[in-house]
Amino acid sequence: MAENNLQEYQCPNCTGPLEFRGDVQKMVCIYCESEFDMSQFSDNDRKKEEKTDWSQASAQTLDAGAQGMTEFECKACGAVMVSDGQVGATECPYCGNPAIIQSTFEGMNLPDGIIPFAVNKDTAMNKMKEFYSGKKLIPDSFISNNRMEKIQGVYVPFWLFDCDVEGHGFYKATKVKRRFTKNVTENGQQKTENWKEVEEYAVSRSAKMRYEKVPADGSKEMKDEYMDSIEPFDYSKLTAYNSAYFSGYLANKYDESPEDVKERVDKRIRTTTEQSVRETVKNYDSVNTESCNVSINNGNISYCMLPVWMLTTRWNGGQYTFAVNGQTGKVTGDMPIDSGKSTKMFMLTLIVSLIITEVLAYFIGGGDFLYLAVAAVISIIIAAITVSSAKSSMVAHNKVEAQHYVVKGSFKLTGENDRYVRTYEERG
Ligand SMILES: [Zn+2]
Numbered sequence: 001m002a003e004n005n006l007q008e009y010q011c012p013n014c015t016g017p018l019e020f021r022g023d024v025q026k027m028v029c030i031y032c033e034s035e036f037d038m039s040q041f042s043d044n045d046r047k048k049e050e051k052t053d054w055s056q057a058s059a060q061t062l063d064a065g066a067q068g069m070t071e072f073e074c075k076a077c078g079a080v081m082v083s084d085g086q087v088g089a090t091e092c093p094y095c096g097n098p099a100i101i102q103s104t105f106e107g108m109n110l111p112d113g114i115i116p117f118a119v120n121k122d123t124a125m126n127k128m129k130e131f132y133s134g135k136k137l138i139p140d141s142f143i144s145n146n147r148m149e150k151i152q153g154v155y156v157p158f159w160l161f162d163c164d165v166e167g168h169g170f171y172k173a174t175k176v177k178r179r180f181t182k183n184v185t186e187n188g189q190q191k192t193e194n195w196k197e198v199e200e201y202a203v204s205r206s207a208k209m210r211y212e213k214v215p216a217d218g219s220k221e222m223k224d225e226y227m228d229s230i231e232p233f234d235y236s237k238l239t240a241y242n243s244a245y246f247s248g249y250l251a252n253k254y255d256e257s258p259e260d261v262k263e264r265v266d267k268r269i270r271t272t273t274e275q276s277v278r279e280t281v282k283n284y285d286s287v288n289t290e291s292c293n294v295s296i297n298n299g300n301i302s303y304c305m306l307p308v309w310m311l312t313t314r315w316n317g318g319q320y321t322f323a324v325n326g327q328t329g330k331v332t333g334d335m336p337i338d339s340g341k342s343t344k345m346f347m348l349t350l351i352v353s354l355i356i357t358e359v360l361a362y363f364i365g366g367g368d369f370l371y372l373a374v375a376a377v378i379s380i381i382i383a384a385i386t387v388s389s390a391k392s393s394m395v396a397h398n399k400v401e402a403q404h405y406v407v408k409g410s411f412k413l414t415g416e417n418d419r420y421v422r423t424y425e426e427r428g
């Protein structure tokens with residue numbers, strides 16, 4: 001049997017990965033030193049796929065035909081939005097399409113909670129201007145004032161995930177005890193090599209923590225990286241739904257169920273848990289993660305609506321969305337690049353750096369062709385770097401890790417074991 005297969009078996013004592021040791025014909029856990037007979041294991045004991053059961057409170061609904069409610073549907077992207085009749089929709093905030101159809105209200109699930117808008121339209125427009133300022137390559141007409149006027153306040157549907165998590169991490173860690181040199185002969189040549197004496201440890205850590213309100217948007221039309229990058233929301237302002245909060249805004253109906261987004265949330269929680277447990281392994285010169293088992297318990301999902309100012313502009317066949325957190329004013333967005341402006345920037349930078357480098361090259365090389373050629377190449381590189389850094393400043397998505405949703409003070413180290421394995425020497 002290949003060793004890799006055996007690694008899939010877990011230690012019944014500590015959940016660490018087991019290794020098969022030929023000399024004793026046993027499965028051995030290097031973390032807690034338990035030994036097990038091969039006969040104890042069947043295929044059922046293979047490391048189980050990690051699953052989580054999430055439960056969800058049953059939702060209240062606002063029934064079809066409710067007073068004054070109107071529905072809007074975007075024929076281009078399929079977004080369905082609801083308003084209380086105080087506000088219309090002339091274009092889709094998600095895809096910028098003007099083909100919005102008004103239809104009768106067909107009912108909706110009411111959120112368990114809502115964070116009301118705290119940033120008004122003028123502030124959102126100012127945030128947008130700030131965001132655009134200094135971006136040298138945006139086409140002028142893209143940021144015209146009457147375009148910005150079209151920004152819309154949308155309550156975006158979110159699923160919030162709460163859970164208790166246990167993580168068991170297993171690591172191979174080393175400490176360098178001593179460095180020394182060795183004289184060796186290679187191909188008849190004498191040389192000195194650097195060597196070190198290394199102590200290896202089998203390290204395990206167990207920890208518990210609680211996550212609350214890890215968000216995932218329930219809107220297919222909304223790109224996930226947009227919502228991730230305007231997080232976090234201040235959940236202390238989360239209140240019970242009241243129809244008054246909808247007045248003047250659109251509310252997007254969810255079209256992704258918790259089932260659809262669960263995998264993403266799961267992965268986010270697992271990654272963050274693995275990192276947090278890993279960070280408790282300290283005072284080693286190297287740490288390699290062998291495995292980390294994460295179990296998610298008491299999972300609970302609630303449905304909320306969070307405030308976002310949105311504007312999507314179509315430009316030369318591309319779609320550019322701008323979003324502002326309607327509670328905190330945090331901004332994210334994509335911008336088109338004006339090719340005329342970027343060519344101009346390239347040429348200007350090239351001319352200026354050519355003048356400077358060629359003059360320098362002339363004084364150093366005394367008119368030697370090689371010096372002048374090198375100066376020209378350097379100038380082209382400078383111009384290319386200038387333009388590419390201006391281009392990369394045009395996209396701004398900064399992801400917030402699930403770390404933010406670990407309940408303060410809930411992280412507890414529940415087990416730690418650092419077991420000496422062996423000492424060996426290696427180059428380096
Ligand atoms: Zn063990």
Ligand SMILES: [Zn+2]
Nearest residue numbers: 074077092095
């Ligand atoms: Zn649309």
